[in-house]
Amino acid sequence: MDAIALIREKAKKQSKTIVLPEGHDPRVRKAAEFIQQEGIAKVILLEKGKLDPKKIEEYTELYYQLRQHKGIAREEAQQTVLNPVFYGAMLVRQGLADGFVAGADTTTSDVAKAGLYCLGVDRRIATISSCFIMTVPDCPYGEGGTFLFADCGIIPDPTTRQLAQIALSTADLGRKVLGITPKVAMLSYSTKGSASGRFIERIREATAMLHEMAPDLAVDGELQVDAAIVPDVARHKNPGSPIQGDANILLFPNLEAGNIAYKLVERLSKGRALGPLLMGLVKPCSDLSRGCSWEDVADCTAVTAIRCQYEVEGEGI
């Protein structure tokens, strides 16, 4: 079964309720129809101007309380809650839905803020970041052409600790959603000392930290991407590597590299890019690219539904 089919089948077993707040967008409406027809999840479809006035009142007060320490006024709280993305996040907070998926018509920054401000940070993880599930047709690399790429959406210039934490969160998501054994490549423009400089040093430090945090995780760095995913190149450039050119998780050094790389792979390979799947929040949710297809909305919803199960079981997401 390919990765997309597997994700849809797994989601169907969960029967979770996911909020899609951008009901004004035709791609989101089409996805909602498909998701419900296929039994992937139950959907709460929202639209600006059609929100429940009682809940607006309730969530305005709640949002005001949550953000009071930042000095916001009630008026600002109400304006925020009138935005269906924030209202949808509040539905999740209040337990009326299990997760939300937005970003077809909202920037990543605003979707992340809805998650951060309404749901909050999972203290066990502490870092909010994101990853993509990438599927590349006719590709022998990774997990039969499936990879996880991170962070391509949230942290512009991660610290070494954040890089290690992003890798851990992505590995965890890969295990839970795709059932893979993670093999992490910490990417750079150098393979094990073939170049030097402060950017490379940072990746080395992050790799060492990751080894300490998760001694059983298969990880190697710093690696160029060819040494990470092409076994022949790995044999030449990096013999003895624990992942031997067979990485399925690609950890990018910063958001510029990650965001550019995921869009290039998606567009040039005619592959799929599911995400940015937000990690480190107390409930599962997903952002989308404004360039997404209706299938991307549907499949990010399926991934979010699968992740809800682990949140219920108290295992983190």
Ligand SMILES: CC(C)(COP(=O)(O)OP(=O)(O)OC[C@H]1O[C@@H](n2cnc3c(N)ncnc32)[C@H](O)[C@@H]1OP(=O)(O)O)[C@@H](O)C(=O)NCCC(=O)NCCS
């Ligand atoms: C995630 C994001 C929205 C946070 O923005 P923000 O709310 O303005 O961030 P702030 O610096 O004001 O921090 C607000 C709070 O959240 C916390 N926070 C911010 N980013 C965080 C992260 N990645 N992980 C954990 N906590 C975070 C801060 O520590 C702060 O906590 P405090 O209120 O207790 O002091 C921001 O990092 C962002 O916009 N990222 C880029 C997204 C983007 O543009 N992507 C484009 C390509 S997809």
Ligand SMILES: CC(=O)OP(=O)(O)O
């Ligand atoms: C993830 C991302 O790049 O989102 P957008 O294309 O909407 O900026």
